[in-house]
Amino acid sequence: MTTTLIVLAHPSPTSFNHSWAQATEHACRSLNQTVLWSDLNSLDFDPVEKASHYSKTDLVEPYDVLKTQESASNSGALPRDIIDELVKLQQADRVVFHFPIWWFAPPAILKGWCERVLANGELHDTDNRFDTGKCSGKSALLCVTTGSKATESTFNGKEGDIQMLLWPFAYTLRYLGFSVLKPKIIHGVHGYHKGQAKSALDKRLREELSAHTDTITRFDNLPKLSFNADEDFDDQGQLRPFAPSHSFFVRHQP
Numbered sequence: 001m002t003t004t005l006i007v008l009a010h011p012s013p014t015s016f017n018h019s020w021a022q023a024t025e026h027a028c029r030s031l032n033q034t035v036l037w038s039d040l041n042s043l044d045f046d047p048v049e050k051a052s053h054y055s056k057t058d059l060v061e062p063y064d065v066l067k068t069q070e071s072a073s074n075s076g077a078l079p080r081d082i083i084d085e086l087v088k089l090q091q092a093d094r095v096v097f098h099f100p101i102w103w104f105a106p107p108a109i110l111k112g113w114c115e116r117v118l119a120n121g122e123l124h125d126t127d128n129r130f131d132t133g134k135c136s137g138k139s140a141l142l143c144v145t146t147g148s149k150a151t152e153s154t155f156n157g158k159e160g161d162i163q164m165l166l167w168p169f170a171y172t173l174r175y176l177g178f179s180v181l182k183p184k185i186i187h188g189v190h191g192y193h194k195g196q197a198k199s200a201l202d203k204r205l206r207e208e209l210s211a212h213t214d215t216i217t218r219f220d221n222l223p224k225l226s227f228n229a230d231e232d233f234d235d236q237g238q239l240r241p242f243a244p245s246h247s248f249f250v251r252h253q254p
């Protein structure tokens, strides 16, 4: 049976992001999937990685984050809240992330979740990353809202190309070995419309929620983001001349 973990990064239970995450749960349950939740704000998840999370035994001083995570991973003594997240991640075949764009990036609580939960030693090490990532076989879908319009959030758009804004988060998942589906993005979500414009937005969002069951049903057939394979890079980590370039972040000289 498929297990889907929903990771939600939004503080308001009345937000569209909450409704969208609930639509994911509803769609998964209608397909008899097991659903796990990480509603980060409800959990009051602490996104700040710091020495006080660790016991004196595991703390590598002067405080070294990677070495401390590695030591705590090896001794089975990662912080309780991190173990809870890791157990869910290990059980999940699919992870669906729901979040708004805040200041051209995912909210800080989600970035902090990555910094703490994707612990060195436990979820990655130098031998287990990218093609050999420990999460290979798992898939991730990003469900994202922007306040800005679609035309502003694309190539040449004033708010920046959303595909590029999401690339660092998607690449984080790729680093762990996930297959990452092309993000589902709903633009122009905000509470500033009135009258007819507000009715039109409410209607569009209701339609998006109805269509979401189809997205979850077709999950395995949805298009994936392309990333370079390990063999596309030379021993200096440089993209080989004839390797494809899938992103402005890893590209050939113009």
Ligand SMILES: Cc1cc2nc3c(=O)[nH]c(=O)nc-3n(C[C@H](O)[C@H](O)[C@H](O)COP(=O)(O)O)c2cc1C
Binding pocket: 010, 015, 016, 017, 018, 100, 101, 102, 103, 104, 105, 145, 146, 147, 148, 149, 159, 189, 190
């Ligand atoms: C702190 C903050 C920063 C934001 N920054 C952006 C931004 O950089 N780009 C954008 O398109 N919208 C931005 N917005 C608007 C949110 O993306 C928008 O309110 C959200 O997607 C709406 O979904 P919700 O109703 O579930 O909150 C920002 C909102 C907040 C609260």
